[in-house]
Amino acid sequence: MTRVSPHSYNRFWNHCSQMVDDSDDSFVFPSVDDPSAPLHPNTLRSWYDRARIVANRLDLRFHDLRHTALTVLAQQGATMREIMDAAGHSDPQTAMRYQHSVQSRSRDLARQIGSLIPGEDTLESLRSRIEDNDQRIQENSSNRTHN
Secondary structure (H helix, E strand, O other), X not given: OOOOOHHHHHHHHHHHHHHXXXXXXXXXXXXXXXXXXXXXXXXXXXXXXXXXXXXXOOOOOOHHHXXXXXXXXXXXXXXXXXXXXXXXXXXXXXXXXXXHHHHHHHHHXXXXXXXXXXXXXXXXXHHHHXXXXXXXXXXXXXXXXXX
C-alpha cells in the first residue's frame, strides 16, 4: 500500500474524477491523444524536459524528482527502512545516498539553535558561516555529480 498526504489524495481524486472514465478498465493516467490507451512512459519525461527548458534549469534531471522526494524523507526523520520502502530498495547501501541530507540538516539545526542565543557577529563567526556555506555548496555539488 502506498500512503499519500490528504492534499495529494484530494488532487489525485480530482484528477480521476475529471480525467478517468468510469469503466472498470480505465487507465488512471490515460493518453492525452487516446483516453482508451495508457499515458506513454516518455510523456512525463517530455513534459519535464520542456518545463526545465522554460525555467532555464538544464542542470536538472528527471531522476532529481525521485532523489528530492527521498532526500526530503530523510530530512524529515524517516528511518532507513522507511526510505528503503519508499524507494523500493532492498539494499541499505543504496538508500544511504539519501542520508547525506541528514548531515547537512544537523549543521542547519545547530546553526538555528545558535541563532537563538543573542550576540553580535564577529569577524570570526562570519568567516565560520562562510566556511560552512562553502562546505555545503561543495557537498551538494559533489552529491549532484555522483547521482
